[in-house]
Amino acid sequence: MEYLIGQRWVSHADAQLGLGVVVDIEPRRITLSFPAVGEERTYAIENAPLTRLRFKEGDHISTVEGVELVVTAVNEHHGLLMYTGTDHHEEQLSVSELELDAFVQLTTPQQRLLNGHFDKNADFALRVATLQYTDRMQGSPARGLMGSRTSLLHHQLYIANEVGQRHAPRVLLADEVGLGKTIEAGMIIHQQLLTGRASRALVLVPPSLLHQWLVEMLRRFNLHFSLFDNERLAEMPEGNPFEAEQLVLCSLDLFAQNEALQEQALAASWDLVIVDEAHHLHWSEEGAGEDYRFVERLAAHSAGLLLLTATPEQIGQASHFARLRLLDPARFHDLATFREEEQHYRELSTMVDALERGEIPDELPGDLDRDLEPEQLIEQLLDRHGTGRVLFRNTRAAVQGFPARHLHRYALPSPEQYALAKLDLESALHPELPYLDDSWLDFDPRVAWLEQTLKSLRPHKVLVICAHATTAVALEHHLQMRAGIRSAAFYEGLSIIERDRAAAYFADESGGAQTLVCSEIGSEGRNFQFAHHLILFDLPLNPDLLEQRIGRLDRIGQQEDVEIHVPYLEGSAQETLLDWYDRGLDLFRDSCSAGYMIFQTFRERLLPELESRSDAFEDLLVDTAEFTLHTRQELREGRDRLLERNSCKREVAQSLIDEIESLENNNELEPYLEHLCEAFGVDQEFHSEHTLVLRPSEHMLTGHFPGVTEEGTTVTFDREKGLAREDMAFISWEHPMILEAMEMVLSTELGNAAIGTIKLKGVPAGTMLLEALYTVNCVAPRALQVERFLPLSPVRLLVDARGKQLAELVPHARLNELIEKVQKSTALAIIKQVHKEVDAKMRLANIQAETKLQETLAAAETRMREDLGAELARLEALREFNPSIREEELEHLRYRIDECALHIQHASLQLQALRLIITT
């Protein structure tokens, strides 16, 4: 099919777009503008989901100027269609397809029925079901959240729902290590994309996590990100590469010292920018790092921003503050004020407790509205004086259900070779470092210990982490070549593909490596919870880094207790550090979000002890332990409690889970997909309970069915099975297979006109009934989310010969059971006879449906004004005291209310399906 600028096409993948106009053609791509929704879409020419719009004689068309014509002739002129027709003054006019109105109803069921284009009754039922399910999903509170291949965890769903619903969300996801921040980010991105709040997202991650992100987004959320690296960039055609894709994933390092690339990323507009392991963004009162400055500029350009870190204070509180500042510069403008606020979190928490008991504490800040309900008052207090709306942090203690951690210490004699050298702190902690060759392997007792320990732990998988790449490489080489232990190394010197290959070899259950030896880059972000033995060949001089290391195993999905093995040389700096972490910070047993702060507090006393341990060390341990206990308690009762309150409201999450589970367990999706497959000619084979194998058949209605490959696709409706079996697609109401197939039904004529006979007791034979299904047609930009208030709202009417309404008396499902097929020739003869009668009944039905429409629209507008109005009122009130509410958010909301009202008022009725029924 040849495309020309100006031609009108419709998308059969997304009927809501309205009419599209070809605006740009490149050798392999084509861009259409969809004026009704104010969007442009670019497609690959080869598989663009587009149908050429060509009206026929007798069709009604309207132009942008509001002129309405009945088409009498269609001519083609240089590839563009010219329609000639008569308007309602019986004047003849010619219009080019360029002038057509973008809000258009394409092929009416009435036209098809009266012209003898009948569909099967089963297809009619499929169309009705599709409309009803679409309506249900549009109005579901779990919209955007039901499609992910994840366990339904309260803390994640709460955050995803809370953040995903915001316009242009800007938040710091700071759950403790391994609690699922990547998953939360994926849910937020998915929800924002599905609901049209966002369409372009850029994810920036450390290089070692690129592939893991790519895979997680795809397998858990069906989100296809494009991975940009230097190789891919070199292959891309001229122009800004960031504008060529909607979802881009790349490493932040890609931009280091590459200003041109930074400028290109900045020039492309983003709805969402996501930065993982955001604690690396360096900022201090003395100055900001290049990475921070780049993200700062991106943050200013992007509407939404998600920063992810498990250890927000890993390089200090000032740096944590700087990241909050990226999210919301108005709220976080002064470090001193921020520090001062943090001092009062505990008092704040006590006030919240009092409010929960129904008391109004005396010390409640004066700016709060004391007349509010306690729950709202608490929210106001937290918003204005607490941890704010931008920070989410769930802790293991609050989430619960995590396994225990056990520390195993192994004292080893210090070899004399190490004792001879005069060591600085770095070498004292890593005595093998000064050796330029691998000779240390021969005398360092940790090496022989490692070998023996690995052998004794067989067949368990063991993750080994050490600080430096050279150590990791030497150790792995030794294990592999000299000890015969199947192992792989993971360090910065490997390419991204080599790293992922090493990690995959380690993950492989049959015949894979027993151990993976990682340098520090393996201590962040990666998922190694299939192992439960961790060997720390050395210890890092930062408690947050230690927490990150342990977090590789101690994360969601870990089934066993986590066994942490630490070998150390007696009398060495490592032993002192181990004692301090173990007996001072108690970090092996339990994570501690104030680890870095405690480290800073005792740093001056700790460092000399590492160089040479003195009698004062015992005092240091006692003091650290006391301070840690106090700090943990302070946090538990202060900041962490406030954050927990903000980060997970169990009852809200539970109602989302209930909704998702009820949609999954009501046994409707499975028969519906089977029905779709029958209609589109896809073969289905039973695989196991709630699981099918789908294959294209020779009788496919269209060239393809979404997601079904030539070899066959196995789909399961069972969440548990979907989680366990990577080879199966987990099908939910939000899986692209279902969404696209639904669009295929609704954007085509399939099932919109049918005819049949039934026997109805008490109704004389030869009586004509007309079953009509209408929906509300509200063409509006997706980002407005109008369907939240005004979903399709199907209205079914069943009119008899006298215009009586029988819809309630004879439900649609009952009709489907009773209906019988009519021979095509008989059907055509019937139609001829009842032509006029059908027209008359339709006029009656239209009037009845129109009355319902007006009621639906009025109710939708009221609902919208109540809902968004309350949100606006709340934000306006809060904003007086809390600058964390951006003026832009308020303006957007006001604009949204006006625009929604306008679109709701202009919504019209759309006849979706019509069935003529004759009683026998």
Ligand SMILES: Nc1ncnc2c1ncn2[C@@H]1O[C@H](COP(=O)(O)OP(=O)(O)OP(=O)(O)O)[C@@H](O)[C@H]1O
């Ligand atoms: N709801 C869930 N269902 C199934 N698996 C999950 C779920 N949430 C998280 N996981 C798995 O748990 C592991 C940890 O999740 P994730 O990587 O998102 O955590 P994180 O908080 O980003 O970790 P880190 O702090 O190490 O960066 C991953 O393997 C992830 O796939």
